[in-house]
Amino acid sequence: MIFFKNDYGQGCIDEIIDLMKEVNDESNPGYGEDDYTKKAIELIKSKMVDANPDIHFIVGGTQANLTVLKHILRPYEAVVCADTGHINSHETGAVEATGHKILAVPNSSGKVTPQYVRARYEESLMQVAHMVLPKAVYISNATEMGTVYSREELEALHNVCKELNMYLFMDGARLGAALMSGVDYTLNDIARWCDVFTIGGTKNGALFGEAIVINHPDLKPYFRFDLKQAGGMLAKGWLLGLQFIGLFEHDAYYKCAKHANDCAQKIQDAAVELGYPLYMKSDTNQIFLSVNDQQLEYLRARVDFEIWEYWNDSIIIRLVSSWHTTKEEVDYMIVYLKEASSLPEEDPEEVEKEFEAKENE
Amino acid sequence: MIFFKNDYGQGCIDEIIDLMKEVNDESNPGYGEDDYTKKAIELIKSKMVDANPDIHFIVGGTQANLTVLKHILRPYEAVVCADTGHINSHETGAVEATGHKILAVPNSSGKVTPQYVRARYEESLMQVAHMVLPKAVYISNATEMGTVYSREELEALHNVCKELNMYLFMDGARLGAALMSGVDYTLNDIARWCDVFTIGGTKNGALFGEAIVINHPDLKPYFRFDLKQAGGMLAKGWLLGLQFIGLFEHDAYYKCAKHANDCAQKIQDAAVELGYPLYMKSDTNQIFLSVNDQQLEYLRARVDFEIWEYWNDSIIIRLVSSWHTTKEEVDYMIVYLKEASSLPEEDPEEVEKEFEAKENE
Amino acid sequence: MIFFKNDYGQGCIDEIIDLMKEVNDESNPGYGEDDYTKKAIELIKSKMVDANPDIHFIVGGTQANLTVLKHILRPYEAVVCADTGHINSHETGAVEATGHKILAVPNSSGKVTPQYVRARYEESLMQVAHMVLPKAVYISNATEMGTVYSREELEALHNVCKELNMYLFMDGARLGAALMSGVDYTLNDIARWCDVFTIGGTKNGALFGEAIVINHPDLKPYFRFDLKQAGGMLAKGWLLGLQFIGLFEHDAYYKCAKHANDCAQKIQDAAVELGYPLYMKSDTNQIFLSVNDQQLEYLRARVDFEIWEYWNDSIIIRLVSSWHTTKEEVDYMIVYLKEASSLPEEDPEEVEKEFEAKENE
């Protein structure tokens, strides 16, 4: 069974686990006030020379999202988000649990467009005080659909937020994949465009950990209070520092993402050639193929993956590669896709007969 | 200026204000523990002979909705609602402020359909524990669009809720209008179909007040605690009792609603005859007409009403009648609509000339 | 049965109910955007010539408190309050339900002292970010114990709040009673000392209604959003305007409070003379007497009042007068106290015999 189920199915890169073992017996101050955390912060800041952010580390992504939004929004303020956005669909109402409405807008290949941001803002002016005030825009980059925002798209979102006095918040759970997908921007640009963003470790080679990067000066003060209140302040905080030292000291963060993207793209290319319809063309490490029942069964017996959605008569499967995916796994995956694509079409009568035969056994 | 802006623009029916004056100097226990409240509860219960509900009074509708949902939902549970539902669109995130997600579904003429309830429920099973659990369905009857649920629609919603172990909650801010729109069901039926519902006084002849009717036995205990916590327990609670005595002792509740419906329907019929497109055919006291710029200006100078939406090139206006609307107002309204429909079409050149002329004065 | 149970047991002064009847058929904009509301605001502002507050009206006191605190505090911020403070003891956790901790400190005759404010603030510095940040001080004036803050006490609280960058919030549910208790300050002074305060109508002659007076410029914006979200925006908002026109147009607010205070003080003086121990010396319309079992029974048969607390072997009863209390009621109350104070002491053996006799009947 080869593994294409997700990008958080194995531990971490050797650098990190080795580092953890190495410092295991050292004594460190708790709650992120140690020197490893400081070093990790400096490493990340060195990638954003034009910015002067506050950086905090937190264990998980849902935690990061809810803590940031709770921190930056007043009670009556809301966050605009694609309907496919992680906070809207797969975090069990974590943002609403902090008291804030999510204004979900139709996604465009998993992305939020400035038009919808503006529309939601203008709509809220129709009945001032009777509707929530859209104050933040949440985007995921790479998106939950494997797509990536272009420079133009990000600048446009940045501009509309600026104009409407809203914050732009990027969930970077898979930001590595976005940055290594061939885009013409870097962390330094993102720090310029986003008021807050996260850099995800969990899905890109670390055991856990998201870096929360706060650029907007109004949003910096008192963040640690909200971090603690939300249960996000790790006692042995240096463990988070170690994850990001491991990712950024020798650019493993970029190498892991590049490797993951390459694996998935190679499979996607092969799939297209084999005639599998794509649910959406991905640029990163998550790809979405449309398969039929027979193909599903064939692949399921050989590959660990997720069914994403039932779509008319076909099934959308998601294949995810990671820093841990091997060349062999990619090769096997392509072979299985090839085999599945050339299965003899089932004769419904035959199927029924087989079924009956089994029943009579 | 005649008034068709809303159904809460004047005080209350004489019976109520007279009753208030009459008992003004009596001493009463506070917080709804007085005899007027008890009497009002008995009057309402007499309309639902097959039910044995708990009934509480509260001043306003947003308060009623947030208190009910906070009371009946566990933290991870969500409420399904039409995108046009009041809690989703015009209550400034009051439900989310209590920590709960609203699962908005596309409305069908302002209504929720069982298909969407089931779809949302099934979707939540795709990723158990990673998505909120749909546990309640919120419907407004009459809806925010002036439409009314049929007996079949309510039974179907009741059944799907029963099957999926969800609560059905009806916001009856305009329930009087629904009941008097010619439907073949009564309060007694509603008490059978809905686990909780409200009976709105504010928009149907009272100064304020909603009755919260709790039918599901699991939802009855401790409601007064949540009522107090949400700030909804009125000190001089008998005032709420008086409103509902005024509405139900001699059936003013029904008469007011019937009158309001008749007024609006007469105008809607006239508008259709005059060729005004309807945004949606209403059965109750709120009607929605499509007008052009010229018509809008003409009407605006003579009638107090609200612009509901800008829709392509036309403007949707909302006209609302109430217990307080007079025959004269209805007649004038129809005359104005007639006049507006036969305005000479403006010649753009003329308009420009007039404009220049004015400027040169 | 004479009534000394509370100060919200009857309707309202005639001016208000008459005004309500008078304007009952007028058409008004909803949600506090009407001219009566404007007029009421101007009347109140005329009492605070040195201030330029924003003023909003809301139906009830718990609602006022939770809405203000939700509006002025960030998630990690807390409010310091006397342990006897209404928000801490009798609002069913309404403030905590908005997410904020109440830092209760020992009361000094129902009051908060600057020493405790400072102590709580300094304590929070011991473990920065691991403890809530005290950001507001809540005081009730008059207090729940009938006592009143002096000018010096208020100035001292104002100064410590200023120094520690905290907001001073006064719950004025019984502010009239405080102002008419012989203090050397006015609403104008209070507006100078308090960042936010309320002026209570419910307990001083109105049917309902609290005015929320916001002085601190940072706290003014967007208040109506939080008001709506908390369910505190009354549809027929002019009704709240009418209450405060009735209270302030001809100074009924002051007259009602003066009358209530005089009634209670006369009873308190008589009680002291009769030898009843006071639980706390009151300056306003709520008095607290210590009685024994026999006295309790005697009074209970004749007077409607509340038992406040069981205190060692005695019972503390609360007697509350109001704008509605009559001279006759005061006279009777004093007579009953006199009679109760001279009851023949019960012979315990007799009591037991009587009890047995009854049982054998």
Next chain:
Amino acid sequence: MIFFKNDYGQGCIDEIIDLMKEVNDESNPGYGEDDYTKKAIELIKSKMVDANPDIHFIVGGTQANLTVLKHILRPYEAVVCADTGHINSHETGAVEATGHKILAVPNSSGKVTPQYVRARYEESLMQVAHMVLPKAVYISNATEMGTVYSREELEALHNVCKELNMYLFMDGARLGAALMSGVDYTLNDIARWCDVFTIGGTKNGALFGEAIVINHPDLKPYFRFDLKQAGGMLAKGWLLGLQFIGLFEHDAYYKCAKHANDCAQKIQDAAVELGYPLYMKSDTNQIFLSVNDQQLEYLRARVDFEIWEYWNDSIIIRLVSSWHTTKEEVDYMIVYLKEASSLPEEDPEEVEKEFEAKENE
């Protein structure tokens, strides 16, 4: 500099880090649905043969507390807790942020007594629905003061909770220390007494992690939903399983705690012999000594520890040992205490002279 600052200042026992390295390249299902998590649960359940709990793992203690309380309480329900309880004092209002009031009661050596539980419960009956309903009791064992509940105390709390229909919730962040302090009860007993409790890994040899043990059948369903919503569901959940396998497979959990206790108790005994007053007699790995300014300075230059409180003229310091404390550290600590206790008393005049001399330099 020797380390007695806390019990979470180093990584973890070798067994755990080795296990983590060993399984680092395996593929595992996420979110706690892996076999390591199952194994860890079975190991823990084997210590409670008479119970049949649901067990969940979570990264941190504050997270555990807020998630449990949010899960078990209805909006109007509150938790009784010692004023020194961690949730009341050092979690930045995390519980209140979920909407619930903490009813803090005076601690008795860091403990909650049944008398106060009953008192708070009875108080809440004085004004039903106007006060929160005490529904849970939170205790820490060992307490924040290093003390331990006896079997009798726990049985008494269990009984009062049963009688009053309340849940007993034990925060076991330092439960190992309690169990190894010589008490006559085990995890199996605790599972019988507590409706929910936690078993802390972070402070007893693991990198992180608390096991949440749910015994009351009503509290088991849907816990994973609240876990996810609160941000407490770790993506690579097997890491938590590994921590508890490491702690329970060969009873490291008990050995670590025993070792830590022994170290601290040895120091406490020495301190008493040397004449240091104790702030509170500890039975576990946290001890609290009273020192003077001179002693503080002397110790501070040699030992990493925390100042707990300023108490009259003396300073309370907290010394904490752990699984990681060495015999050498204990010996040094005792030597330093000995030296500090025999410092020549400072001559105030000398101090002043020295000070002036320095100033004139």
